[in-house]
Amino acid sequence: MNGAHDLGGMHGLGPVNAEANEPVFHEEWERRMFGLFIATFAGGHFNVDQFRHAIERMNPAHYLDSPYYEHWLHSCETLLVEGGVISRTELEARIAKLEKEAK
């Protein structure tokens, strides 16, 4: 698939910023997202190729401008909805509920 993810050889993306003493995860949500990926992958809800393909189907601007594990979130949501494991409606309802509770 030809898309924004195919970065090899592109110009203008800036210098490489290597972080000293980088932790494995930077945020708690990244930790949980990693675990969710492993659990749903192991649960047979999708394979690695489907997972990567769903990342490659992201809106290119969103892809380039979002943290790495947000790609995983997007892919997991997409594949679980497409596979009928969860519905978009119940996911959005759950987000709204948690948002309300957090306030």
Next chain:
Amino acid sequence: MVHPRHNAPLSDTALRVKALESLLVEKGLVDPRALDAVIDAYENKIGPHNGARVVARAWTDSAYKRRLLEDATAAIAELGYTGVQGEDMVVVENTPEVHNMVVCTLCSCYPWPTLGLPPNWYKSAPYRSRAVIDPRGVLHEFGVAVPDTTEVRVWDSNAELRYLVLPLRPEGTEEMTEDELAGLVTRDSMIGTGLPKTRSVGGSAKAESQRRRK
């Protein structure tokens, strides 16, 4: 890489992850304790210290090194490192003539059983785009000086095949044990964007920072 948009949309992303987990737990598809165990494994148990054992063994056991270069997956499994994202491994050997470095231009393919999860820079657009057109420039930014007479080979990983660099054994380490040698092997030296630590006390600033990182 520090993500410029970390603050504003992050809470939104964190919320979505929380919602997804809560929904999947409710449906009985995910066990939060299993998640905790997986996270703990990749945060505390699986990491570059595994790959360092492989490299140190290859430095001290020529028969093992031969097996490693012929069938890396099997040779790495001999030391007990197997599993997801390490199913098909290739080890590329640095020599005075050739310096190898590894990238995944399309995403983030990386040998998890030997190196753990990749650092952010490895998954970032700058590294993925530039490693293949300006490898020497990238190496320079990492503080790695490769002589002009040394060929630089860049290996682009994919979902099936993962690379590990076998760095050159530092000079003056002939008397060191395999355990001690493993302590010299840094993560970046196995990606090819770094060199192993040297034995000398006053190493370079880069070597010093890698020492702190361990």
